[in-house]
Every structure is written in structure tokens, then in C-alpha cells.
Amino acid sequence: MPLNIGCTARPGKSRDNRTGSWRVFYPVFVKDKCTGCGICTLICPEGCIEVKGEKEYVPDLNYCKGCGLCAEECPGDAIMMEKEEK
Amino acid sequence: MVDKTLELFECGHRACGGCGASSAVRMILKGAGEDTIVVSPTGCLEVFSTPYPETAWKVPWIHSLFENASAVASGIEASLKRQGRKEKVVVIGGDGATVDIGMLCLSGAFERNHDITYICYDNEAYMNTGIQRSGATPFDASTTTSPAGSCSMGNKHQKKDIPAILAAHGAPYVATATMAYPTDLMKKVETAVNTPGACYIQVHAPCCTGWGFDGSKTIEVGKLAVETGLWVNYEMIDGVVKKAKKVKRKPVEDYLSVQKRFRHLFKPQKNDEEIAKVQAIADRNAEKFGIDL
Ligand SMILES: Cc1ncc(C[n+]2csc(CCOP(=O)(O)OP(=O)(O)O)c2C)c(N)n1
Ligand code: SF4
Ligand SMILES: [Mg+2]
DSSP, rough: OOOOOTTOOOTTTGGSSSSSGGGGGEEEEOGGGOOOOOHHHHHHHTOEEEEEEEEEEEEEEEOOOOHHHEEEEOOOOEEEEEEOOO | OOOOOOOBOOOTTOTTTTHHHHHHHHHHHHOOOEEEEEOOOOSHHHHHHTTTTTOOBOEEEEESSSHHHHHHHHHHHHHHHTTTTTOOEEEEEHHIIIIIIIIHHHHHHHHTOOOOOEEEEEOOSSSTTOOOOTOOOOOOOOOOTTTTEEEEEEEOOOOOOOOHHTTEEEEEEEEEEESSSSHHHHHHHHHHHSSSOOOOEEEEOOEEEETTTGGGGHHHHHHHHHHSSSSSOOOETEEEOOOOOOBBOTHHHHHTTTOGGGGTTSSSSSSSHHHHHHHHHHHHHHHHHHHHH
């Protein structure tokens, strides 16, 4: 690929790279246990947990690497890590 | 006011799962806001966020050399000033780039007191090239250039005190923070970018790969650093320490024992004499900053 001076990339073009394929465990969100604190969306290293409504946090599995940080930090223990079947 | 919903760092970047630095960068950008121009020297952040033609950044971003991020930021700030523009200029660089390689340019930028904010994400070694020790590597940590073994207990030097060095340049605002306390971090970034002059924040950013712990434990490890007194969160206004976070201190063992870089302190048997040296560092921190509850 030729690299010219002044080459630019579209902001946020990293979305082309689906890091979800790295995953070994995936997060399951249990709405009943959610306290609605939003810590998961704030700390997610991918920034891939969307707020869809009150106590409705939805991870984008195209990008979630399955690190489990959200599950570890959730004060309501509302996030479970399950093994991917591949 | 910090807008927590602002997303300026996109999915698809290639940081390790659970990387403290990538989580920190999202928080930093929320604190800085969208009218921000970011400069990054070489390091994990630069590599995982911008494999050309991809970029995770949604703010203008420029990659400097390893050693000159502060000089590049100084030039951008001078140009913006000349044009009457108001964007914030923020450097986000690793500890190697900050405390060792970029020290000369960093000192120059703080001497000239450019209106920039320099943020060091401190993962305590040169991670992107394979975990070599830096001036920010803590005492006794095993790295590939300070390996623990029969003749060595790991890194024999103490962490360089860059916040104090930059405060001594006359910096109006110097702070330490950690990605384990997001609200505090975002607030400090907001304060720094809105303080005229050269400001500095050093952010503790646990690295699961380089420190040897599971990526799900990044925040737990970050909190333990604060709770043991090995990392102190404080703000320095015009060179005077204000607001150091107080803690009911835990023994340093609680922090050391969960990371493979300190494994030699516990195996083949526990080395109480060596752990006492690390405890002494925490005790000194506690006395210096008055953090004990
Ligand atoms: C002048 C120069 N020397 C060495 C390198 C190789 N190099 C690239 S990244 C890196 C490590 C960066 O360490 P740090 O700043 O702590 O960031 P981290 O990777 O730990 O996030 C090194 C040594 C380089 N790019 N340029
Ligand atoms: S090596 Fe460490 S700092 Fe670098 S991307 Fe991995 S976890 Fe993050
Ligand atoms: Mg580093």
C-alpha cells in the first residue's frame, strides 16, 4: 500500500477491526440484578457497552474481547462470563 | 462538567483484553472534551490505536517521535495561540516516553510553560517492546531487563518522582490518578485542561500482560496499589500538595502477591526481608503525604 505524505484515516475507522473474534468468554447481563450504576460502560476498555435504557446495558459482541473486567467490577454481580462454543 | 457519555475513542483498537491504558484513555478523553488535539509518542497506545489505515481516535491525533511529544505539543499550542484558536492540546504518552526518553522535551515545554496538558499513562515499563524496565518501574519488579533470579531481586532502583520534578518547574497543576478511580481521573483531566499553563497528570494504568495478572483484575490491582500506599493519588497546586487520598492501609503483600512480576518475592519461599523493603517505601509515602486514616 503506498503511503503518501499527509495520509489520513477516517475518525474511528478502527471499527473495521472486529476484535470480538479474540473472545473466549462472553458476558451475559442479568437485568434483575443490575443496579443501574453504569460502571460497566465507563470502565470497559473497548467502550463497547451501550446504554439502551434504564438498567439495559448491552455489550457489542463484534468488539467485546471478553476480558471480564465489567463482570469483576459490577456491584450487583449482574454480569456472568460464559464460555464461547466455537 | 464531565460528560460521561462522550465517546471519543472507538472500538476495534488492538489493546490486550483488560488493558488499563485503553480504559484510561477513554476516561481521559471524556475529561478533556471534544475540542482536544492529542499528541502521542510511540508506545502501546500509539500502536494499538492506529495501525494504518485504521484509527480509534475521534479527535485530531498526531504521532510524534518517541522522544519529542512535548515539543510537538508546544508547536501546536503556539500555532493555535497565534491563530486565536481555543482547542486544548493534550499529550498522552507512556512512562518510558515520559520519564526517560522524552524528559528533555518535557522539561523544555514546562520551562516555557506552554498551555498544554501532559498525561503519562504509567504501566511502569516499556511494554510495547516486551517489558523492559523504565525509570517508572517500581522497586523489585522483574522485567526483561531487570530479571529476577539467583543474583537479582528484580529492578533495584526506585520509581523516579516526575510529578515533583515538573512541580519544581513551576507547573500550576500536577496530579496523580488511576484508572481504577474513573470519576477522580476524569475530574483531574478536566481541571488540568482548564488550567492555563503546562499541567501534568500521571495515571496508574495496570498492564495485565506486563505485570502478570488476569485482564479481569485490572481495577482490583489498581485499587490495591492505592490501598497499600504504593501509589498515592494527590493534587499539587502551584507546587503544594493538596488533597492526597487517605486510606486504611493494607500490607504491600496484598498488592505484590497478585502479580507475576513480584512472584520471586514469594517463591520458592516467602522473602520477608525483601518484602519489608517494599513495605518501607509504602510507609515513607504514607508519612510524606499523610494518607493514613
Ligand atoms: C527513539 C526510539 N527508541 C526506541 C523505540 C522503540 N520503542 C517503541 S515503543 C517502545 C516502548 C514504549 O514504552 P512506554 O513509553 O512506557 O509505553 P508503553 O509501550 O509501555 O505503553 C520502544 C522502546 C522507538 N520507537 N524510538
Ligand atoms: S502490553 Fe499492557 S499496556 Fe500494552 S496493550 Fe497490553 S495490557 Fe495494554
Ligand atoms: Mg510503559
